[in-house]
Each structure stands twice: as C-alpha cells, then as structure tokens.
Amino acid sequence: MVGRLTALLAALRTGRLTLPYPYQPAPAPRSYRGPPVFLDDCIGCGACTYACPAGALSLRYLAGDDVVVLEHSVARCIFCMLCADVCPMEAVRRTSVYELATDNPAELVQRLEHRPAHCADCGAAYSTLRAVSEAAGRVGGIQRYMLRCPGCRAVEVASVIASSRRGGGLA
Amino acid sequence: MPRRSLWVYHVNTGGCNGCDIELLAALSPLYDPERFGVRLVESPRHADAFVLSGPVTLQSLPSVVEAFRVGRPEAVIALGSCACGGGIWHDSAAVLGGIDPLLDLLEEEGIPRPRVIRVPGCPPRPHSILYGVAVLLGYAEPKAAKLLAEARRAARI
Ligand code: SF4
Numbered sequence A: 001m002v003g004r005l006t007a008l009l010a011a012l013r014t015g016r017l018t019l020p021y022p023y024q025p026a027p028a029p030r031s032y033r034g035p036p037v038f039l040d041d042c043i044g045c046g047a048c049t050y051a052c053p054a055g056a057l058s059l060r061y062l063a064g065d066d067v068v069v070l071e072h073s074v075a076r077c078i079f080c081m082l083c084a085d086v087c088p089m090e091a092v093r094r095t096s097v098y099e100l101a102t103d104n105p106a107e108l109v110q111r112l113e114h115r116p117a118h119c120a121d122c123g124a125a126y127s128t129l130r131a132v133s134e135a136a137g138r139v140g141g142i143q144r145y146m147l148r149c150p151g152c153r154a155v156e157v158a159s160v161i162a163s164s165r166r167g168g169g170l171a
Numbered sequence B: 001m002p003r004r005s006l007w008v009y010h011v012n013t014g015g016c017n018g019c020d021i022e023l024l025a026a027l028s029p030l031y032d033p034e035r036f037g038v039r040l041v042e043s044p045r046h047a048d049a050f051v052l053s054g055p056v057t058l059q060s061l062p063s064v065v066e067a068f069r070v071g072r073p074e075a076v077i078a079l080g081s082c083a084c085g086g087g088i089w090h091d092s093a094a095v096l097g098g099i100d101p102l103l104d105l106l107e108e109e110g111i112p113r114p115r116v117i118r119v120p121g122c123p124p125r126p127h128s129i130l131y132g133v134a135v136l137l138g139y140a141e142p143k144a145a146k147l148l149a150e151a152r153r154a155a156r157i
C-alpha cells in the first residue's frame, strides 16, 4: 500500500511525459540528418552515383538515349550525405524531412532529367550536355577528347600517339 | 485497416539492430503508440501486422518465411533502408534485399501480399515510425513527395 502510494506520488510529481507528436507537428532537431534533395544546379555528371554506398543513386539513359535521368531512391538512401561531399556543383542539399512513411513506393523516388551528350564519332550517348560543357569550361583545350565517348576517346588517343611516332621513326 | 487495436510482431531479418533500438524507443511511454492500440506481441499468430527490419539475410530467410506462413499479416511496416530496398546491402550475395523480393518469394509460397508501409531512414527516428503507424491506421496521409518538393524549394532560395 505504501509502495503504491509512493509510486502514485512519483507519477503525479513527474506529470505527463508522452509527446503530443502525431497530433501536433514536431520539427526535427537541427542535428537531424534527413534525405538529400537535388537542385537544378545538378549537371548530371554522375559523381554522386559512384560515391553512394547504398546504390540509391543512378544515372539512366532512357527513351532511346534521348533523356538522361538522375534517379534517387529515398527508400534505399541511408542519409549519409556522401553525395553532397562529392558533388562539384553543390547541388545536393540536406533536408530535415522525416515523415517519409508511405504505402506508395513511387513517392520515394526523386528524378532530375538531363539532355544527353552524343559522341562526335559513334553517336552513342555517354554523358550529359551540361556535364560536358562544365568540364570543358574547367579544363579547356582538350575538347578533341571530351566530345567523344570513352571508347572513341581511347581510339583518338591511340591515333594521336601513332601519328606522332611516325615522324620520329620509331616502330 | 480495421479501426481496432493493432497488434504487431517484430521480425528482425538480420538487421544491424539500429532500427530495433529505434522501434523500442518508439514503443516507450515518451511516444506511446498504445494510444492507438499498438502493442508488441510475442507470437506471429497473434499479430495483425509485422514490423520488419533488416535486409532479409539468407540465414534468416527460413524463419522469416515461417513467421509469415503462420502469421499471415494484413500489413507489413518495412522499417529502415534495408527493409525498404536493401540499403547498403543491396548488392550483397548474402541477402534477399528487402521487402519486395521477400513478398515475391512469399507469393510463390502461396502467402497473400500484405499492405506495405515503408518507413525509410537509417535508422528511422521514433517520430518516423509513429508516422508510419499513423499512415497504416489511416490517421495520417502519406506526404513524403510533398515534403521533399517543399524542402527542395526551400533549399533553392
Ligand atoms: S545520402 Fe548517402 S545513401 Fe543517400 S543518396 Fe547520398 S550518398 Fe547515397
């Protein structure tokens, strides 16, 4: 009896602890790390797709290589922000969204569309127009290689080496 | 989902325990899901819904299938990135890769497809889990896409 009374007094002294959360909004604390969002500054370079440990990001060539889509799966993302670290355009921003629960998987996919760059030689899509022009602006001078897909680029490099050697009398 | 007490059975399918700790936190008096009648039960036979965490490792698979066979849940709350889509184990040879391949496999076994509520996060915070329960019970509407679009608009400025 005395034990119960003590417990009752302790409960009365403590008061109500339960948070009013689902009935009242509860903003996340500043330190909470939510899913990333991708701004229009994105150039579709694909650096984030390589950095992502969860494979939540992918760069897909769709509609017969007419459009390149950066796809982010919020369901699989672990909110580590490695994508924000590697992004050259600072196009990835952390958010503090946490009310992500849904019964519709399509709600958990973010998409950004880009126009593809086609290889000057073989015509295959190999990157996005914005990524190529951004890279050209940053390094410059080697556009002969930049406008070609990796395969044709290797052929181009080989032919340059071969033609420079012909004059030198080697091989 | 019927408007009555929701009894849940917790299945850890080989997760790291992060989601399970958050789930226990969400079941504490601070968040108190018993306000909505949510109770953890000890047997899958008693459960209306399963809370599934982990990427469904092959080692856990027989027990998981058995739990679904006897439990036949009406709904599954997929807790965390692993259960939602494989998480960082998505390309591992030792896991099935989350709820979707598991449900495909269960369908082959003749177990009906339950309703799936996905709660992303690594781990999801207790608030997120509570929101998932609210969505399951019909007290709240899913609003992930809306919130992300809003956050994107706010980040651009
Ligand atoms: S936050 Fe981490 S897991 Fe999510 S998309 Fe970025 S790199 Fe991938």
Ligand code: SF4
Pocket: A038, A041, A042, A043, A044, A045, A046, A047, A048, A049, A070, A086, A087, A088, A089, A090, A091, A092
């Ligand atoms: S610009 Fe940033 S967000 Fe866009 S593809 Fe490159 S790394 Fe990813």
